[in-house]
Amino acid sequence: MTKPLDGKTALVTGGSRGIGAAIVRRLAGDGAAVAFTYANSKEKAEALTARIEAEGGKAIAIQADSADAAALQAAIDQAARHFGGLDILVNNAGILMRSPIDTFSLDDFDRMFAINVKAVFAGTQAAARHMQSGxxxxxxxxxxxxxxxxxxxxxxxMTKGAVAAMTRGLARDLGPRGITVNAIQPGPTATDMNSDPGSHEMLQGLMALGRLGEDREIASLAAYLASPDASFVTGASLTIDGGYLA
Structure with missing residues (x-):
């Protein structure tokens, strides 16, 4: 049977664990050849690559810290050379640091902005150089x-608000080339970024569905946006939050 992403190539940043790994698995399962970056989780990256290959898919892992824009862009160029092009970029890498305003360090501010915002722009800039219409x-x-x-x-x-605003602007920039740009806005999801059982119980009470999301559910929305079925969706920030905002 033909898969929706047969013949497509993809790169997922921060793809060795959590939501990123679920997206890598889903895109590979849908037929795409997938590269993904990781910063420190080498063993998890190698295990994920081996799992996808064992299931008949194609994947490569590339070490690159998304806080280093030049390294990220080099990783995207490497993936495009390896696959002979690039059709899909998923800017997934992100970090969460919480602290009251009077104790939040400027170093932490700079690092979170670099990974959550600057890397999205740098990654999109690099990927767009390799992309064709579609x-x-x-x-x-x-x-x-x-x-x-x-x-x-x-x-x-602030960083996630910037992502939503940038998504709209990039959709205008790249729309004339037939490239769509969209964002996914997950609500509380059970991942290693949100692994405290105590917080899970509290958050469940805020959800219309009474539970946290699963990484595979977030990956399913990414797969839809990557597919031909989403060819008329661009500039959107799509919420997938179990009713957290309802």
């Missing part, structure tokens, strides 16, 4: 772009 750029943002929800989240919320 290209897909997808960024994993957050519902905190719409509602911070908790004290100490101001900087993180």
């Amino acid at each position: 290209g897909r750029i997808i960024t994993v943002g957050s519902v905190t772009a719409e509602r911070s929800g908790f004290p100490g989240a101001s900087v993180y919320s």
Whole structure:
């Protein structure tokens, strides 16, 4: 049977664990050849590559810290050379640091901005150089772009609000070339970034569905945006939050 992404090539930043790994698995399962970057999780990256290859897919792992824009762009260029082009970019890499405004360090501000915002621009810039009409750029943002929800989240919320605004602008920039640009805004999701059982219980009470999301559910929305079915969707920030914002 033909798969929706047969013949397509993709790169996922921060793809060795959590939502990123789920997206890598889903895109590979849908037929794409997938490269993904990782910063430190070499063993997890190698295990993910081996799993995809064992299932008949194609994947390569490239070490690159998304805080280093030049390294990220070099990784994207490497993936495009390896695959002979690039059709899909998923800007997934992101970090979360929370602290009250009076104790939030400027170093932490700079690092979170570099990974959550600057890397999205740098990655999109590099990927767009390799893309033809039909290209897909997808960024994993957050519902905190719409509602911070908790004290100490101001900087993180700012970075995700910037992603939503940048998505609209990039959609205008790349639309004439037939490249779509969209963002996914997950709500609370059970990943290693959100692994405290105590916080899970509290967050479940805020969800219309009474549970946290699963990484595979976020990956399913990424797969839709990467597919031909989403050819008329661009400039959108799509919420997938179990009713957290309802």
